[in-house]
Amino acid sequence: MLNQQPGLDRMFHALADPARRAMVERLSSGPASASDLARPLPMSLPAALQHLQVLEGAGLVRSEKVGRVRNFSIEAGALSLAEQWIHARRTEWERRLDRLGAYLETLIREGEHDAPDK
Template identity: 50%
Template structure:
Protein backbone atom coordinates (compact mmCIF):
# COMPACT_ATOMS: atom_id res chain seq x y z
CA UNK A 1 0.00 0.00 0.00
CA UNK A 2 1.28 3.43 -0.91
CA UNK A 3 1.90 5.92 1.83
CA UNK A 4 -0.71 8.48 0.68
CA UNK A 5 -0.49 11.80 2.43
CA UNK A 6 2.23 11.46 5.02
CA UNK A 7 1.56 15.11 5.86
CA UNK A 8 -1.80 14.23 7.31
CA UNK A 9 -0.30 11.40 9.30
CA UNK A 10 2.32 13.71 10.78
CA UNK A 11 -0.29 16.32 11.52
CA UNK A 12 -2.73 13.99 13.22
CA UNK A 13 0.02 12.29 15.12
CA UNK A 14 1.40 15.61 16.36
CA UNK A 15 -2.06 16.56 17.62
CA UNK A 16 -2.72 13.21 19.28
CA UNK A 17 -0.71 14.15 22.37
CA UNK A 18 -2.25 16.32 25.13
CA UNK A 19 1.09 17.88 25.99
CA UNK A 20 1.60 18.96 22.41
CA UNK A 21 -1.92 20.35 22.19
CA UNK A 22 -1.27 22.25 25.41
CA UNK A 23 1.90 23.69 23.91
CA UNK A 24 0.01 24.71 20.79
CA UNK A 25 -2.69 26.39 22.84
CA UNK A 26 -0.05 28.31 24.74
CA UNK A 27 1.57 29.37 21.48
CA UNK A 28 -1.78 30.56 20.19
CA UNK A 29 -1.41 33.43 22.66
CA UNK A 30 1.87 34.41 21.10
CA UNK A 31 5.46 33.23 20.60
CA UNK A 32 7.34 31.81 23.57
CA UNK A 33 10.80 30.48 24.38
CA UNK A 34 11.19 26.77 25.04
CA UNK A 35 11.35 27.05 28.83
CA UNK A 36 8.17 29.06 29.03
CA UNK A 37 6.56 26.42 26.86
CA UNK A 38 7.85 23.73 29.19
CA UNK A 39 6.73 25.36 32.45
CA UNK A 40 3.01 24.45 32.49
CA UNK A 41 3.64 20.91 31.31
CA UNK A 42 5.66 19.91 34.35
CA UNK A 43 7.96 17.95 32.07
CA UNK A 44 11.72 18.17 31.74
CA UNK A 45 13.26 20.26 29.05
CA UNK A 46 14.60 17.42 26.87
CA UNK A 47 11.15 15.89 26.86
CA UNK A 48 9.56 19.15 25.85
CA UNK A 49 12.21 19.60 23.16
CA UNK A 50 11.14 16.29 21.70
CA UNK A 51 7.49 17.31 21.61
CA UNK A 52 8.53 20.59 20.08
CA UNK A 53 10.40 18.86 17.29
CA UNK A 54 7.36 16.71 16.57
CA UNK A 55 5.28 19.87 16.26
CA UNK A 56 7.94 21.37 14.01
CA UNK A 57 8.09 18.20 11.93
CA UNK A 58 4.36 18.47 11.35
CA UNK A 59 4.80 22.08 10.30
CA UNK A 60 2.63 23.32 13.14
CA UNK A 61 5.33 25.37 14.81
CA UNK A 62 8.28 27.37 13.54
CA UNK A 63 11.23 28.25 15.72
CA UNK A 64 14.28 30.43 15.51
CA UNK A 65 17.18 30.98 17.77
CA UNK A 66 17.94 34.40 19.11
CA UNK A 67 21.10 34.32 21.16
CA UNK A 68 20.66 31.40 23.52
CA UNK A 69 16.88 31.59 23.44
CA UNK A 70 14.81 29.65 20.94
CA UNK A 71 11.60 31.43 20.14
CA UNK A 72 8.66 29.26 19.08
CA UNK A 73 5.63 30.40 17.13
CA UNK A 74 2.54 28.82 15.72
CA UNK A 75 2.12 28.34 11.95
CA UNK A 76 -1.60 29.05 11.45
CA UNK A 77 -1.89 27.67 7.92
CA UNK A 78 -0.52 24.30 9.03
CA UNK A 79 -3.97 23.11 10.02
CA UNK A 80 -5.36 23.64 6.53
CA UNK A 81 -4.75 20.07 5.27
CA UNK A 82 -6.61 18.75 8.28
CA UNK A 83 -9.53 21.04 7.68
CA UNK A 84 -9.55 20.01 4.02
CA UNK A 85 -9.58 16.34 4.92
CA UNK A 86 -12.39 16.95 7.36
CA UNK A 87 -14.46 18.79 4.77
CA UNK A 88 -13.76 16.18 2.12
CA UNK A 89 -14.79 13.44 4.48
CA UNK A 90 -17.98 15.22 5.40
CA UNK A 91 -18.75 15.67 1.71
CA UNK A 92 -18.34 11.94 1.15
CA UNK A 93 -20.67 11.12 4.01
CA UNK A 94 -23.26 13.56 2.84
CA UNK A 95 -23.05 12.19 -0.70
CA UNK A 96 -23.66 8.77 0.74
CA UNK A 97 -26.65 9.98 2.72
CA UNK A 98 -28.02 11.63 -0.42
CA UNK A 99 -27.67 8.41 -2.39
CA UNK A 100 -29.42 6.62 0.42
CA UNK A 101 -32.26 9.13 0.13
CA UNK A 102 -32.46 8.53 -3.61
CA UNK A 103 -32.56 4.83 -3.02
CA UNK A 104 -35.38 5.15 -0.53
CA UNK A 105 -37.29 7.42 -2.93
CA UNK A 106 -36.81 4.89 -5.69
CA UNK A 107 -38.16 2.16 -3.50
CA UNK A 108 -41.20 4.24 -2.62
CA UNK A 109 -41.97 5.04 -6.26
CA UNK A 110 -41.53 1.41 -7.25
CA UNK A 111 -44.76 0.26 -8.93
CA UNK A 112 -46.45 -2.28 -6.63
Protein backbone atom coordinates in the same frame (compact mmCIF):
# COMPACT_ATOMS: atom_id res chain seq x y z
CA MET B 1 -2.94 2.75 -3.76
CA LEU B 2 -2.58 3.91 -0.15
CA ASN B 3 -2.54 7.69 -0.50
CA GLN B 4 1.03 8.12 0.68
CA GLN B 5 1.18 11.42 2.50
CA PRO B 6 3.91 11.73 5.09
CA GLY B 7 2.67 15.24 5.72
CA LEU B 8 -0.66 14.03 7.03
CA ASP B 9 1.04 11.20 8.90
CA ARG B 10 3.28 13.51 10.85
CA MET B 11 0.57 16.12 11.29
CA PHE B 12 -1.98 13.77 12.80
CA HIS B 13 0.67 12.00 14.83
CA ALA B 14 1.81 15.31 16.23
CA LEU B 15 -1.73 16.22 17.22
CA ALA B 16 -2.38 12.85 18.86
CA ASP B 17 -0.58 13.84 22.06
CA PRO B 18 -2.28 16.04 24.67
CA ALA B 19 0.95 17.78 25.63
CA ARG B 20 1.62 18.70 22.01
CA ARG B 21 -1.95 19.87 21.51
CA ALA B 22 -1.64 21.99 24.63
CA MET B 23 1.45 23.60 23.12
CA VAL B 24 -0.36 24.33 19.89
CA GLU B 25 -3.27 25.78 21.83
CA ARG B 26 -0.92 27.97 23.79
CA LEU B 27 0.84 29.12 20.64
CA SER B 28 -2.44 29.89 18.91
CA SER B 29 -2.72 32.90 21.14
CA GLY B 30 0.82 34.11 20.54
CA PRO B 31 4.51 33.14 20.40
CA ALA B 32 6.31 31.72 23.42
CA SER B 33 9.73 30.52 24.45
CA ALA B 34 10.67 26.91 24.98
CA SER B 35 10.55 27.14 28.75
CA ASP B 36 7.30 29.09 28.65
CA LEU B 37 5.83 26.15 26.80
CA ALA B 38 7.45 23.56 29.01
CA ARG B 39 6.55 25.13 32.36
CA PRO B 40 2.86 24.11 32.57
CA LEU B 41 3.61 20.56 31.46
CA PRO B 42 4.25 17.73 33.92
CA MET B 43 7.60 16.74 32.41
CA SER B 44 11.22 17.73 32.17
CA LEU B 45 12.41 20.39 29.78
CA PRO B 46 14.21 17.99 27.42
CA ALA B 47 10.99 16.01 27.10
CA ALA B 48 9.08 19.17 26.21
CA LEU B 49 11.76 20.05 23.69
CA GLN B 50 11.30 16.68 22.04
CA HIS B 51 7.59 17.37 21.68
CA LEU B 52 8.37 20.72 20.13
CA GLN B 53 10.69 19.01 17.69
CA VAL B 54 7.86 16.73 16.65
CA LEU B 55 5.58 19.71 16.14
CA GLU B 56 8.22 21.51 14.13
CA GLY B 57 8.89 18.39 12.07
CA ALA B 58 5.20 18.25 11.26
CA GLY B 59 5.34 21.86 10.09
CA LEU B 60 2.85 22.98 12.69
CA VAL B 61 5.27 25.27 14.43
CA ARG B 62 8.27 27.40 13.59
CA SER B 63 11.13 28.33 15.90
CA GLU B 64 13.82 30.96 15.89
CA LYS B 65 16.62 31.46 18.31
CA VAL B 66 17.22 34.93 19.60
CA GLY B 67 20.03 35.24 22.06
CA ARG B 68 19.87 32.18 24.23
CA VAL B 69 16.12 31.71 24.09
CA ARG B 70 14.29 29.83 21.35
CA ASN B 71 10.96 31.33 20.43
CA PHE B 72 8.18 29.27 18.93
CA SER B 73 5.24 30.42 16.88
CA ILE B 74 2.35 28.82 15.05
CA GLU B 75 2.89 28.05 11.40
CA ALA B 76 -0.29 29.66 10.16
CA GLY B 77 -2.19 27.56 7.69
CA ALA B 78 -0.31 24.36 8.45
CA LEU B 79 -3.44 22.71 9.78
CA SER B 80 -5.23 23.34 6.50
CA LEU B 81 -3.95 20.02 5.14
CA ALA B 82 -5.56 18.08 7.96
CA GLU B 83 -8.65 20.25 7.77
CA GLN B 84 -8.96 19.56 4.06
CA TRP B 85 -8.64 15.82 4.48
CA ILE B 86 -11.29 15.70 7.18
CA HIS B 87 -13.58 17.97 5.24
CA ALA B 88 -13.22 15.85 2.11
CA ARG B 89 -14.25 12.74 4.05
CA ARG B 90 -17.22 14.49 5.60
CA THR B 91 -18.61 15.82 2.35
CA GLU B 92 -17.99 12.49 0.69
CA TRP B 93 -20.04 10.50 3.13
CA GLU B 94 -22.66 13.19 3.53
CA ARG B 95 -23.30 13.12 -0.20
CA ARG B 96 -23.50 9.35 -0.01
CA LEU B 97 -26.04 9.54 2.79
CA ASP B 98 -27.99 12.09 0.77
CA ARG B 99 -28.09 9.75 -2.19
CA LEU B 100 -29.14 6.92 0.09
CA GLY B 101 -31.87 9.08 1.58
CA ALA B 102 -33.13 10.03 -1.85
CA TYR B 103 -33.14 6.41 -2.89
CA LEU B 104 -35.09 5.36 0.17
CA GLU B 105 -37.54 8.15 -0.53
CA THR B 106 -38.18 6.90 -4.05
CA LEU B 107 -38.75 3.46 -2.62
CA ILE B 108 -41.36 4.89 -0.26
CA ARG B 109 -43.05 6.90 -3.02
CA GLU B 110 -43.22 3.87 -5.25
CA GLY B 111 -44.60 1.91 -2.36
CA GLU B 112 -47.33 4.50 -1.89
CA HIS B 113 -49.05 3.85 -5.20
CA ASP B 114 -47.78 0.41 -6.16
CA ALA B 115 -47.36 -1.58 -2.98
CA PRO B 116 -47.58 -5.31 -2.68
CA ASP B 117 -49.18 -5.65 0.74
CA LYS B 118 -47.03 -7.13 3.43
